[in-house]
Each structure stands twice: as C-alpha cells, then as structure tokens.
Amino acid sequence: MANINIKLKVWRQKDSQSKGQFEAYEVKQISTESSFLEMMDVLNEQLINDGNQPISFDHDCREGICGMCGLYINGRAHGPDLDVTTCQLHMRKFKDNDSITIEPWRAGGFPVIKDLMVDRSAFDKILQAGGFISVNTGGVPDANAIPISKDDAEEAMDAASCIGCGACVATCKNSSAMLFVSAKVSQLALLPQGRIEASRRAKNMLSAMDDLGFGNCTNTGACEVECPKGISVAHIARLNREFLVANLKD
Amino acid sequence: MSGFFKSSVGQKFLMSITGLFLIVFLLVHFTANFFLFFGSDAFNTVSHFMETNPIIQIMQPILAIGFLVHIIYSIILTIQNLKARPQKYVKFEQGHSSTWASRNMFILGSLIGIFLIMHIMNFFWKMKVSGSDLYTEVNVDGVMMHNSYALVTGLFTDASFGLVYSIAYILGAIFLGLHLSHAFWSAFQTIGWSNQVWRKRLEWIGNAYAIIIGVGFSIIPLYFLIFK
Numbered sequence: 001m002a003n004i005n006i007k008l009k010v011w012r013q014k015d016s017q018s019k020g021q022f023e024a025y026e027v028k029q030i031s032t033e034s035s036f037l038e039m040m041d042v043l044n045e046q047l048i049n050d051g052n053q054p055i056s057f058d059h060d061c062r063e064g065i066c067g068m069c070g071l072y073i074n075g076r077a078h079g080p081d082l083d084v085t086t087c088q089l090h091m092r093k094f095k096d097n098d099s100i101t102i103e104p105w106r107a108g109g110f111p112v113i114k115d116l117m118v119d120r121s122a123f124d125k126i127l128q129a130g131g132f133i134s135v136n137t138g139g140v141p142d143a144n145a146i147p148i149s150k151d152d153a154e155e156a157m158d159a160a161s162c163i164g165c166g167a168c169v170a171t172c173k174n175s176s177a178m179l180f181v182s183a184k185v186s187q188l189a190l191l192p193q194g195r196i197e198a199s200r201r202a203k204n205m206l207s208a209m210d211d212l213g214f215g216n217c218t219n220t221g222a223c224e225v226e227c228p229k230g231i232s233v234a235h236i237a238r239l240n241r242e243f244l245v246a247n248l249k250d
Numbered sequence: 251m252s253g254f255f256k257s258s259v260g261q262k263f264l265m266s267i268t269g270l271f272l273i274v275f276l277l278v279h280f281t282a283n284f285f286l287f288f289g290s291d292a293f294n295t296v297s298h299f300m301e302t303n304p305i306i307q308i309m310q311p312i313l314a315i316g317f318l319v320h321i322i323y324s325i326i327l328t329i330q331n332l333k334a335r336p337q338k339y340v341k342f343e344q345g346h347s348s349t350w351a352s353r354n355m356f357i358l359g360s361l362i363g364i365f366l367i368m369h370i371m372n373f374f375w376k377m378k379v380s381g382s383d384l385y386t387e388v389n390v391d392g393v394m395m396h397n398s399y400a401l402v403t404g405l406f407t408d409a410s411f412g413l414v415y416s417i418a419y420i421l422g423a424i425f426l427g428l429h430l431s432h433a434f435w436s437a438f439q440t441i442g443w444s445n446q447v448w449r450k451r452l453e454w455i456g457n458a459y460a461i462i463i464g465v466g467f468s469i470i471p472l473y474f475l476i477f478k
C-alpha cells in the first residue's frame with residue numbers, strides 16, 4: 001500500500017446557466033487502495049473545511065451496478081481502466097505527482113446541472129418511448145411456458161447489463177446514443193415477449209433519440225471499448241436491422 | 251418509409267448503400283486500369299468497350315447520383331454531429347478505442363473529393379468535352395478507337411508535371427484506401443448486416459479490399475514514373 005500526491009484540474013460550474021471553468025486542486029497522501037470517488041470525497045472534505053463549495057458529482061451504489069457515476073477522466077469516460085465504472089476505478093491506476101483532468105460528460109443531450117453532474121433524463125425519455133413490453137396482469141405465468149434458446153437468452157442478458165451510465169455518448173466523437181438505444185432494444189427484441197411491439201419500439205426509441213439532440217453513429221466503435229459493461233456494437237447492427245424491417249413493413 | 255429518410259439511421263442507410271455502390275464501381279474501375287500494364291492495345295480496347303457498352307452508359311448518371319447522395323448526406327450528418335457536442339472536451343483520448351480512419355472519414359472523404367475533381371478534369375473532361383492532343387484516334391485490329399492509353403500515360407510521364415500528378419494520384423489512392431478501411435464494414439453494420447461473427451470477417455475483407463485498391467491504384471503512376 002502506497003500513498004500518492006496528485007494534482008487535479010476539475011470542471012466547476014455553478015449551475016446550468018453559468019459558463020463554468022477549470023479549478024486546480026491538490027490532494028496529498030491519498031492511498032492507492034482508495035477508489036477514485038473516495039479520493040473525490042477526501043478532496044470535498046478538504047474544500048468544506050476550507051469553507052469552499054464541495055464539488056458536485058453523481059454516484060449512488062459505488063459498486064458498478066447503478067449507472068449513476070460518470071466522470072470524464074484524463075480524456076476518457078470512466079477513466080483509464082477498461083470495463084469499470086468511475087466508482088470502480090482505483091487510485092492505483094495513477095502514479096505519484098500525476099495530473100488528472102476531470103470533466104463532466106459533454107454532449108448536447110446531457111446538459112450540465114452543476115460541476116461534474118449532468119442531466120441524463122434524455123435516456124429516460126428514450127426508454128419511455130418504447131423500452132418496455134406490455135403484459136397482461138393475472139397469475140404468475142409458468143417460467144417454461146415460452147421456450148427461449150440459450151443463445152438468445154444469453155445475448156439478451158448481455159444487452160440487459162447496460163446500466164444507462166451514458167459513457168457511450170460521452171466518449172463518442174458524435175455524441176451518439178446508439179449503443180445505449182441498441183442495448184435497450186436488443187434486450188427485448190431477442191425474446192418472444194418483446195417481439196409484439198418490436199416495430200413500434202425501434203421506430204419510437206430511435207425517433208426519441210434523434211429529437212433529443214444526440215449525434216449520428218459513424219461506427220468508430222469507441223463506445224464498446226469504453227462501456228463499463230462491454231456492450232457490443234453488434235447490438236447496433238441489430239437495432240439498424242429492426243428499424244429497417246419496421247419501416248419496410250409500413 | 252417517408253420518416254425513414256428523415257431519421258439518422260435512414261440517412262446513414264443512404265450513405266451505406268451509395269458507399270457500397272461506389273465500392274463496386276471502384277472494383278470495375280480498377281479492373282479496367284489494370285489493363286494499362288498490358289500495353290496500349292489492351293487498354294484502348296477495354297476503354298473502347300467502356301465507352302460503347304450500353305450498360306456502362308446507363309450506369310454513368312447513376313454513378314454521378316451515387317456520388318452526390320454520398321457527399322450531400324455526409325455533409326448533413328457531419329454538421330449534425332458537430333452540433334451534438336456544443337461544448338468540447340479539453341482532453342479527448344480516442345487512440346486506444348477507435349481507428350484514426352474511422353474518426354476522420356469526413357476529412358478523408360473531402361480529400362478524395364478534391365482528388366476526384368482533379369481526376370475528372372484530367373480524364374473524363376478531356377475524353378468527353380474538351381478533347382486533348384493525346385486523345386487521338388488509333389486503329390486496333392481494324393477497329394478505330396480513342397487512344398486512351400496515350401492520355402493516361404501521358405499524364406504520368408509529362409516532362410514538367412508528371413511527377414506532381416503521379417504524387418497526387420498516389421496520395422489520392424492512399425486516402426481512398428484509408429477511407430475504405432473503415433467504410434466497408436461500417437456500411438454493412440449500418441444496413442444491419444453484421445454481428446459478433448460477421449464483424450471480424452467483414453473487417454478482414456474490408457481491409458483486404460482497402461489494401462488492394464490503395465496499393466493497386468498507387469502502383470499505376472509509380473510504374474509509369476519509374477519504367478517509362
């Protein structure tokens with residue numbers, strides 16, 4: 001276990017209307033065992049003790065499952081580690097005297113609320129447009145009543161592991177939300193229960209995505225590399241297919 | 251379907267379809283050019299076939315439309331993409347997560363566009379409109395045809411500008427190869443013809459195709475520069 005000193009350049013912005021600017025901070029003797037967000041907590045305590053405003057950032061579970069956390073660290077969504085969220089990033093990924101630049105997710109669809117906190121309700125709107133299935137109420141159905149192949153079940157489960165963090169949008173040079181939308185379409189499109197509304201779903205979710213100001217995917221593939229859940233761009237191909245077929249049907 | 255072409259995926263679909271069409275065209279173009287290595291009669295015969303074949307004549311305006319749609323939608327989509335991030339990052343690392351070509355398709359496309367204008371002025375314009383001293387009639391096995399060979403090789407071996415043209419054509423071929431290295435798989439991905447398995451195959455074919463076109467088109471000016 002070692003302790004390191006780091007220099008930070010953090011984006012500070014009073015509210016959604018203000019312009020915002022970078023502030024420099026130093027954190028001394030931080031344990032490499034601590035998580036990135038624990039380091040931020042230490043910095044915030046320091047700020048509060050000095051009578052300053054603490055830095056606002058989103059977080060909740062701190063175990064990589066809720067999708068609330070998300071910082072753009074040294075030019076990368078969720079920082080310099082693969083397949084982890086910001087809360088799972090550890091200070092051992094940094095060296096003594098490193099300089100770390102922290103920015104909020106930057107995308108027209110994710111306006112900054114305060115400091116490093118962005119408004120990701122655009123994702124909720126996309127889900128409301130079609131990321132659901134309709135089921136009849138009544139008794140609990142038999143688990144084996146509808147046969148589903150193992151492969152389809154696995155792939156749907158992989159898609160369902162998307163936690164809606166927004167790293168795909170943040171890291172995309174076009175601020176495209178295609179990886180997120182494709183995961184949410186795939187998890188349902190692969191299963192018989194999701195087929196009933198499949199056409200409507202693909203069209204409505206994509207049109208919501210377009211209206212909310214996200215960019216157009218150019219298939220660079222950066223999203224799947226930075227996605228903490230390793231969602232594959234193969235889901236984007238499926239989404240395109242679903243959308244094309246849905247349009248051919250009318 | 252009307253809503254389709256207003257959507258982002260629909261517009262990208264147009265980019266892909268026209269792109270795939272241009273990919274096929276490039277293959278035909280390259281095959282024809284390949285006959286340059288077999289001397290003047292061979293190349294002139296192929297050019298004569300291209301000039302007179304009705305299918306090629308029908309394809310010409312369609313090709314022009316294909317280029318235009320590809321270019322126009324690339325501009326529309328690129329402007330939207332620039333607007334989608336009003337405030338830029340100060341640090342933005344992409345080197346580990348995507349290829350340079352995939353991130354610079356519009357720049358590569360624009361460079362190819364500039365090359366295309368020069369290319370049309372060098373050949374298509376001279377063949378169809380203005381004519382050229384080199385573009386005379388020759389007799390090949392009793393058939394009168396244009397001396398396309400002289401026009402093409404004359405450009406690369408020109409005493410004053412041959413070197414400049416050759417370099418421009420080699421650069422054009424390199425830009426084209428880079429553009430294609432991303433274009434091929436990307437086009438299939440956008441029309442939905444890809445998955446975990448096919449992605450690797452399509453990327454492999456796309457890279458092979460990009461190398462054939464990039465290297466193939468570079469060799470032509472290089473060959474005439476060095477050996478003629």
Ligand code: SF4
Binds near residue numbers: 163166179180
């Ligand atoms: S696809 Fe990945 S990066 Fe995008 S929101 Fe889901 S978990 Fe986050």
Ligand code: FES
Binds near residue numbers: 063068
């Ligand atoms: S705080 Fe829940 S995923 Fe990071």
